[in-house]
Amino acid sequence: MQTTTGNTRKPPTLADVAKLAGVSLATASKSLNGRQQVKAETRERVLSAAEQLNFSPNVLARHLLSGRSGTIGLVTHDLEGRFSIPTLMGAEDAAGTGKTSVLLCDARGDALREQYHVQALLGRRVDGLIVVGARPDPRPSLGQLPVPVVYAYAPSQDPADMSVVTDNVQGGRLVAEHLLACGRSRVAIVTGDAGYGAAHDRVDGATAVLAEAGVEVLGGPLYGAWTEEWGRTAAGLVVNRFADVDAIISGSDQIARGVLDTLREAGRRVPEDVAVTGHDNWEILALNARPQLTSIDMNLEELGRRAAALLFDAIEGDPHHGTEVIPSRLVPRGSTGPKPA
Amino acid sequence: MQTTTGNTRKPPTLADVAKLAGVSLATASKSLNGRQQVKAETRERVLSAAEQLNFSPNVLARHLLSGRSGTIGLVTHDLEGRFSIPTLMGAEDAAGTGKTSVLLCDARGDALREQYHVQALLGRRVDGLIVVGARPDPRPSLGQLPVPVVYAYAPSQDPADMSVVTDNVQGGRLVAEHLLACGRSRVAIVTGDAGYGAAHDRVDGATAVLAEAGVEVLGGPLYGAWTEEWGRTAAGLVVNRFADVDAIISGSDQIARGVLDTLREAGRRVPEDVAVTGHDNWEILALNARPQLTSIDMNLEELGRRAAALLFDAIEGDPHHGTEVIPSRLVPRGSTGPKPA
DNA sequence: TTGTAGGCGTTATCAC
DNA sequence: GTGATAACGCCTACAA
Numbered sequence: 001m002q003t004t005t006g007n008t009r010k011p012p013t014l015a016d017v018a019k020l021a022g023v024s025l026a027t028a029s030k031s032l033n034g035r036q037q038v039k040a041e042t043r044e045r046v047l048s049a050a051e052q053l054n055f056s057p058n059v060l061a062r063h064l065l066s067g068r069s070g071t072i073g074l075v076t077h078d079l080e081g082r083f084s085i086p087t088l089m090g091a092e093d094a095a096g097t098g099k100t101s102v103l104l105c106d107a108r109g110d111a112l113r114e115q116y117h118v119q120a121l122l123g124r125r126v127d128g129l130i131v132v133g134a135r136p137d138p139r140p141s142l143g144q145l146p147v148p149v150v151y152a153y154a155p156s157q158d159p160a161d162m163s164v165v166t167d168n169v170q171g172g173r174l175v176a177e178h179l180l181a182c183g184r185s186r187v188a189i190v191t192g193d194a195g196y197g198a199a200h201d202r203v204d205g206a207t208a209v210l211a212e213a214g215v216e217v218l219g220g221p222l223y224g225a226w227t228e229e230w231g232r233t234a235a236g237l238v239v240n241r242f243a244d245v246d247a248i249i250s251g252s253d254q255i256a257r258g259v260l261d262t263l264r265e266a267g268r269r270v271p272e273d274v275a276v277t278g279h280d281n282w283e284i285l286a287l288n289a290r291p292q293l294t295s296i297d298m299n300l301e302e303l304g305r306r307a308a309a310l311l312f313d314a315i316e317g318d319p320h321h322g323t324e325v326i327p328s329r330l331v332p333r334g335s336t337g338p339k340p341a
Numbered sequence: 342m343q344t345t346t347g348n349t350r351k352p353p354t355l356a357d358v359a360k361l362a363g364v365s366l367a368t369a370s371k372s373l374n375g376r377q378q379v380k381a382e383t384r385e386r387v388l389s390a391a392e393q394l395n396f397s398p399n400v401l402a403r404h405l406l407s408g409r410s411g412t413i414g415l416v417t418h419d420l421e422g423r424f425s426i427p428t429l430m431g432a433e434d435a436a437g438t439g440k441t442s443v444l445l446c447d448a449r450g451d452a453l454r455e456q457y458h459v460q461a462l463l464g465r466r467v468d469g470l471i472v473v474g475a476r477p478d479p480r481p482s483l484g485q486l487p488v489p490v491v492y493a494y495a496p497s498q499d500p501a502d503m504s505v506v507t508d509n510v511q512g513g514r515l516v517a518e519h520l521l522a523c524g525r526s527r528v529a530i531v532t533g534d535a536g537y538g539a540a541h542d543r544v545d546g547a548t549a550v551l552a553e554a555g556v557e558v559l560g561g562p563l564y565g566a567w568t569e570e571w572g573r574t575a576a577g578l579v580v581n582r583f584a585d586v587d588a589i590i591s592g593s594d595q596i597a598r599g600v601l602d603t604l605r606e607a608g609r610r611v612p613e614d615v616a617v618t619g620h621d622n623w624e625i626l627a628l629n630a631r632p633q634l635t636s637i638d639m640n641l642e643e644l645g646r647r648a649a650a651l652l653f654d655a656i657e658g659d660p661h662h663g664t665e666v667i668p669s670r671l672v673p674r675g676s677t678g679p680k681p682a
Numbered sequence: 683t684t685g686t687a688g689g690c691g692t693t694a695t696c697a698c
Numbered sequence: 699g700t701g702a703t704a705a706c707g708c709c710t711a712c713a714a
Contacts, residue, residue, distance in 0.1 A: 010408060011466070011487050013691055024701040029693060039699060056464045060401045060410060061691035064706035067351060069401060071465075074445070079430050089420050092447055096458075101465060104415070104445040106433055117437075123397045124412075124442060125352070146352050228629035254629065261631075284625075288569035288595065290602075354707055365685045370709060380683060402707035405690035 012053040021049035032057065063125065070100045072311060073121035075114060077154075078134035079106040082282060083300060087132050087152050090304020094312070100127070109134055118142060128311045132304075136165060136198045148314035152307040153300070155323045162314065163323040164307045166298040168198045171328035172205025174296060175249050175277045178330055180213050183339040184247035184275055188218040190234040190259060191251025192226035199223060199251055202279060206249055218242045226251070231258020239266050246274055246339055253278035253285040256293050260335065264290070275336040291334030298328045353394040362390035373398065404466065411441045413652060414462035416455060418495075419475035420447040423623060424641060428473050428493050431645020435653070441468070450475055459483060469652040473645075477506060477539045489655035493648040494641070496664045503655065504664040505648045507639040509539045512669035513546025515637060516590050516618045519671055521554050524680040525588035525616055529559040531575040531600060532592025533567035540564060540592055543620060547590055559583045567592070572599020580607050587615055587680055594619035594626040597634050601676065605631070616677040632675030639669045 018028035023046060030038045031046035049055075063069045072095055078084040092102050103121060107114035114131075121129060128147050133139055133154020141158035142149055148162070155163030179187060187210060191199045203221045210217060219241060224230035231250060235258065238245055248263075250256035256278035260270060268274045270291060278286060281297035303326045310320055359369035364387060371379045372387035390396075404410045413436055419425040433443050444462055448455035455472075462470060469488050474480055474495020482499035483490055489503070496504030520528060528551060532540045544562045551558060560582060565571035572591060576599065579586055589604075591597035597619035601611060609615045611632060619627060622638035644667045651661055 011463075014693095015691080025691095026693085026695095026701055026703090027699080030700090033693085037699060042699075056460060058466055058691050059464045060404050060466055061706090062693075063401050064405070064691080064708095065693050067706085071444075079433070080426055085421055085426065088445075089447060092420070092445065096446065099461070101444050101446070101461060103412075103442050104429075104433065105437065105442070106430060119397065120440070120442060122352075123400045125399055125401055254625070257629070284595070288598070355709095356707075366708080367686075367710080368684055371684090374709085376710095378683065383683080399707055402690090403709075405692095405707085406709050408690085 011058070012055045014055070014057065016053055017046060017050045017055050020053060021046045068127050068315075069125040071103055071124065071126045072100055072308075073103045073105065073118070073124075073126040073129045074132065075105045075107050075117050075121070075129065076132040077107050077109045077114070078132065079108075081134060082280065083153055084132045084134065086300035087304035087307070090301035090306075091130055091152070091308040092304075093301070094305040094308030100312075111140075114142075118145070122146065127315045130304075130307050130311055135196060136168065137196065148311060148319055150307045150311045150314070152303060159322055162310050162320050164303050164310065165323055165325055166198075166300070166303060167325045167327050168201035169205035170325075171279060171296040171298065172202040172207075172249075173209045174205075174328060174330045175202075175279070176206040176209035178294070178332065178336060179247045179249070179275055179277065180209070180215070182247070182271075182275055182336055185213075185215050186218060186242065186244050186246045187215055187249060188238040188242060188245050188247070189221040189249045189251070190231060190238065190255055191221055191223055191249075192230070192255060194223035202251055218245060224255075226254055228254050228258035228261070231255035231260075232262045233258075235259040235262035236266075239263070239268065247336075248274060248276050250276065250278050253280045253282045253289075253293060253295055256295070256335070257285055257289055260289055260293070270335055271337040272340050275339070277336060281331050286331075286333065289335065294333045294336040295331050296328045297331050299326050302326055352399070353396045355396070355398065357394055358387060358391045358396050361394060362387045409468050409656075410466040412444055412465065412467045413441055413649075414444045414446065414459070414465075414467040414470045415473065416446045416448050416458050416462070416470065417473040418448050418450045418455070419473065420449075422475060423621065424494055425473045425475070427641035428645035428648070431642035431647075432471055432493070432649040433645075434642070435646045435649035441653075452481075455483075459486070463487065468656045471645075471648050471652055476537060477509065478537065489652060489660055491648045491652045491655070493644060500663055503651050503661050505644050505651065506664055506666055507641070507644060508666045508668050509542035510546035511666075512620060512637040512639065513543035513548075513590075514550045515546075515669060515671045516543075516620070517547040517550035519635070519673065519677060520588045520590070520616055520618065521550070521556070523588070523612075523616055523677055526554075526556050527559060527583065527586045528556055528588045528590060529579040529583060529586050530562040530590045530592075531572060531579065531596055532562055532564055532590075533571070533596060535564035543592055559586060565596075567595055569595050569599035569602070572596035572601075573603045574599075576600040576603035577607075580604070580609065588677075589615060589617050591617060591619050594621045594623045594630075594634060594636055597636070597676070598626055598630055601630055601634070611676055612678040613681050616680070618677060622672050627672075627674065630676065635674045635677040636672050637669045638672050640667050643667055 031043040076084040105117035151163040278295035281295040286293040372384040417425040446458035492504040619636035622636040627634040
């Protein structure tokens with residue numbers, strides 16, 4: 001580690017390096033940037049001078065010329081939440097590997113705050129913007145901006161925008177296919193708030209597959225809340241009304257946890273008597289469940305990476321349009337399995 | 342909303358505004374920055390020109406002069422984790438209100454990646470750095486850097502650095518005081534990995550308070566893992582060995598959830614027979630528990646805000662030193678209450 | 683009250 | 699191979 005004396009001194013500039021190496025600014029620049037038009041020995045001298053001064057080039061100054069800041073803005077609406085974080089990780093992943101950095105803002109679901117942050121980011125001359133929603137329903141477009149925008153998780157209402165979302169319908173299908181493969185035929189669905197498009201999509205995917213197999217959802221899907229409490233309550237309703245239920249599809253892992261609790265207390269064995277599935281693959285819930293929870297992973301990190309990739313394409317001048325859908329995957333665990341004969 | 346035509350055109354510059362307003366660069370600058378040396382009417386003209394062009398000043402260019410980038414770097418080691426997010430929110434909160442933005446990097450617990458990110462951030466001329474750890478144990482210092490650094494959640498091993506951490510000892514005390522106030526005297530402790538300093542600190546705080554009241558911890562604290570599974574197992578041990586236990590202090594909310602499950606299945610009523618406390622106040626776990634979980638909130642957002650405040654102080658030339666401790670607070674819920682007579 | 687000119691740190695384009 | 703020099707977009711003395 002270099003012995004940088006003091007905290008306050010301004011960082012060394014290219015001029016300092018050049019002076020120390022006894023060359024001109026131009027030569028110093030070329031040396032450091034690997035240009036070929038400089039003698040090896042000279043380059044050595046510059047490099048060691050830079051090393052000695054602990055020089056790191058001022059990226060901001062570089063931006064003035066290039067017109068690119070090497071920075072993207074990430075506006076999230078759900079920083080404390082479950083869904084934005086993996087998306088954000090994926091985006092940071094895709095961005096960070098190169099030499100673009102991520103400016104993070106939390107708009108907390110407030111359109112005004114969003115507007116404010118977007119303006120601030122534009123002032124910082126970000127090369128592009130990713131907007132991560134809090135829930136998967138379509139949201140208003142930011143409109144025409146001087147830089148490309150990708151909407152992640154929550155798509156833009158404007159089909160001309162770029163959006164990346166999870167495939168909730170397919171997620172629902174995966175669950176149903178899995179349960180059918182397990183030999184289940186008395187299937188109930190317990191899911192969350194009917195105000196969420198995702199709730200319906202997941203139900204639609206599942207019911208479609210079940211219907212093809214001639215299986216009807218017992219009593220129809222039960223909508224409620226995204227809580228364990230509702231899972232417990234709803235599972236009670238199901239068990240009372242359909243004693244021979246052999247599978248319960250839950251709209252989220254939280255709901256599934258509640259379902260599992262009620263089943264255990266009702267003396268139903270999982271998965272022997274009743275198979276249970278969750279959704280989201282929230283490991284803190286899924287892995288700690290008894291038994292561990294079969295769930296749908298929405299591949300949110302992949303979604304984030306994809307969003308970043310689309311954004312970079314657009315920045316490079318190759319914009320896509322419309323909504324891209326990231327498939328989910330089933331993560332089978334102990335809460336499902338073949339139905340005993 | 343301005344009708345910005347096209348996606349690709351370069352943003353307008355101050356020169357464009359000046360030209361449109363028919364004034365010089367300097368006058369345009371003064372007008373936009375509220376300098377007094379310009380006629381009201383002229384200012385109007387400039388402002389409306391700026392409006393018309395949808396001009397937003399290039400903050401990066403401004404940095405070249407001021408030497409400040411209006412940006413801080415946030416290096417986290419636990420982006421997917423429970424603890425860094427609220428800290429990050431607090432920091433973003435404190436920063437975002439002003440006009441400094443946050444550059445986010447996830448180092449994922451890897452020192453090399455951390456080093457890399459720090460260099461990248463320094464290249465971007467951040468005004469300061471906040472490093473958020475993944476676990477509360479002391480970590481190696483980054484050493485002398487050209488900008489101030491604050492270590493959040495995980496303190497630096499070097500006392501000359503600035504650190505902000507949670508008060509785990511005090512958290513432990515709060516729990517013990519609460520349980521004593523509830524009239525409990527047969528108290529067990531179930532906590533996580535003994536490799537975590539936080540586990541010991543919380544235990545120490547609790548046992549100290551209990552000892553003062555003449556209460557010993559039944560069988561001594563049980564160390565294990567930060568999982569529900571261990572909570573279930575350990576609670577089983579406790580109940581078998583100490584039938585008259587009337588309180589179980591859990592080292593985390595996850596553990597507490599496991600404890601609650603075992604107690605319910607053992608036929609113990611909570612809180613009547615046994616009071617249970619958690620730690621972390623992870624709402625997804627605490628609020629969904631039966632009954633809802635009394636827990637310790639570490640005030641992580643406050644921690645983040647404080648870290649940012651310390652950083653800003655240091656940036657302004659008023660650096661603090663040493664480790665600042667943020668007190669926790671008890672959040673009482675249904676899992677604790679007075680012991681019935 | 684307004685305009686001119688220099689400089690912030692870097693890179694690219696030329697001459698040398 | 700190397701070195702002046704002109705940008706980039708903005709701000710701030712200073713001059714007019």
